[in-house]
Amino acid sequence: MDLLNIFVKWAFVENMVLAYFLGMCSYLAVSKTVKTAFGLGLAVIFVLAITAPVNYLIRQYVLVEGALSWIHPSLATVDLTFLQLIIFIAVIASMVQLVEMIIEKASPALYNSLGIFLPLITVNCSILGGSLFMVQKEYNLIESSVFGVGAGFGFFLAIIAIAAIREKIRYSHVPAPLRGLGIAFIITGLMGIAFMSFMGIKL
Amino acid sequence: MSEVAEKKAVVATPREPLFSTKNRKLLTDPFDDNNPITVQVLGICSALAVTTQVYPALVMAISVVFVCAFANLAIALMRKGIPPRIRMIVQLVVIATLVTIVDQMLKAFAYDVSKELSVFVGLIITNCIVMGRLEAFAMGSKPWPAFLDGIGNGLGYGAILIVVAVCREFFGAGTILGYKLIPEAIYSAGYVDNGVMLTPAAAMFVIGILIWIQRSRNTKLVDIS
Numbered sequence: 511m512d513l514l515n516i517f518v519k520w521a522f523v524e525n526m527v528l529a530y531f532l533g534m535c536s537y538l539a540v541s542k543t544v545k546t547a548f549g550l551g552l553a554v555i556f557v558l559a560i561t562a563p564v565n566y567l568i569r570q571y572v573l574v575e576g577a578l579s580w581i582h583p584s585l586a587t588v589d590l591t592f593l594q595l596i597i598f599i600a601v602i603a604s605m606v607q608l609v610e611m612i613i614e615k616a617s618p619a620l621y622n623s624l625g626i627f628l629p630l631i632t633v634n635c636s637i638l639g640g641s642l643f644m645v646q647k648e649y650n651l652i653e654s655s656v657f658g659v660g661a662g663f664g665f666f667l668a669i670i671a672i673a674a675i676r677e678k679i680r681y682s683h684v685p686a687p688l689r690g691l692g693i694a695f696i697i698t699g700l701m702g703i704a705f706m707s708f709m710g711i712k713l
Numbered sequence: 714m715s716e717v718a719e720k721k722a723v724v725a726t727p728r729e730p731l732f733s734t735k736n737r738k739l740l741t742d743p744f745d746d747n748n749p750i751t752v753q754v755l756g757i758c759s760a761l762a763v764t765t766q767v768y769p770a771l772v773m774a775i776s777v778v779f780v781c782a783f784a785n786l787a788i789a790l791m792r793k794g795i796p797p798r799i800r801m802i803v804q805l806v807v808i809a810t811l812v813t814i815v816d817q818m819l820k821a822f823a824y825d826v827s828k829e830l831s832v833f834v835g836l837i838i839t840n841c842i843v844m845g846r847l848e849a850f851a852m853g854s855k856p857w858p859a860f861l862d863g864i865g866n867g868l869g870y871g872a873i874l875i876v877v878a879v880c881r882e883f884f885g886a887g888t889i890l891g892y893k894l895i896p897e898a899i900y901s902a903g904y905v906d907n908g909v910m911l912t913p914a915a916a917m918f919v920i921g922i923l924i925w926i927q928r929s930r931n932t933k934l935v936d937i938s
Contacts, residue, residue, distance in 0.1 A: 632801055633838070695921030699921065702914040
């Protein structure tokens with residue numbers, strides 16, 4: 511039951527995009543059509559679901575104080591947490607490179623439409639943010655896997671929602687200079703305010 | 714956006730002067746035609762996070778100019794030696810190193826500021842402008858244009874950051890850089906600071922309106938689709 515709670519909490523109540531406003535760049539740039547948004551959403555779920563537990567294991571067995579004692583008892587006082595940021599980023603970068611190679615092989619059309627935003631998942635703040643939240647909430651291995659999938663699913667939902675709105679909004683009379691990016695910003699702001707209504711729900 | 718993906722072909726002849734028209738364009742383009750935030754859609758997250766007040770926005774802007782310029786320079790120098798399969802990791806190591814330098818400099822020379830900004834400085838690593846410019850420009854151009862491109866994009870980003878921060882701090886708290894600008898008389902007449910301006914959603918509105926203003930002045934940026 512706890513695991514289901516974690517999933518729902520990170521997919522809706524604490525949605526990475528609409529509650530924390532993380533991962534905005536790729537969210538705004540790749541949401542022109544539902545099809546590309548779907549591809550990016552899946553890639554983010556995949557990367558988050560892998561990096562959260564991998565970073566958990568690395569943190570538990572390499573970084574925290576006393577974690578290295580499984581190599582030799584004399585290393586029990588070594589504390590490597592100051593390396594956390596760089597290690598997390600390196601893990602994320604290699605995972606993204608892996609996803610990039612898989613998508614390039616499996617679906618060249620999707621690969622081309624994602625363009626520069628595929629490598630930019632690496633610096634998508636929601637991925638690094640995910641790993642840091644996982645540390646902050648002190649999840650265990652299973653919880654952090656569920657958390658990764660949940661947070662990824664939240665991003666997926668948000669990006670599909672805005673892509674659908676942006677596809678429809680082409681038929682309305684938006685002032686010409688506000689069309690495209692400008693209105694997307696304002697819609698996101700409104701969606702963020704709507705998601706504030708989830709605030710305070712304790713699961 | 715597709716503009717980012719296009720690697721601009723920089724044809725530099727050996728005798729090209731340091732500040733030729735083309736190089737000057739690299740510096741000025743990011744302010745308007747190719748602004749990182751309003752046109753290329755890069756670096757939005759940090760633009761939301763640090764713009765509730767002007768002061769952090771200012772420090773963030775200066776740090777990003779520094780990191781962006783030198784990361785571009787370093788990658789442009791190494792561009793022929795980086796295997797494409799591991800380029801992201803190389804780029805991130807360069808960025809992380811430069812951010813660590815900024816962090817240590819702030820700690821050494823402005824400890825109070827660094828205490829206040831510790832989180833934001835770390836945010837530069839995940840600022841997509843730096844990596845976006847490395848991918849789109851520095852991987853395929855000579856060091857000097859890349860360096861100028863870094864400075865230009867850093868400044869273009871900083872300009873938007875400061876405008877947004879001024880709007881949000883003025884309307885949200887009635888201050889600029891901590892100085893009270895709205896006189897007490899107006900408050901006693903019933904004026905209340907707009908708390909919404911301090912939420913991240915308001916930053917989205919302000920940037921949206923900035924894009925509106927920019928595109929109504931510069932019609933070639935208007936999205937026809």
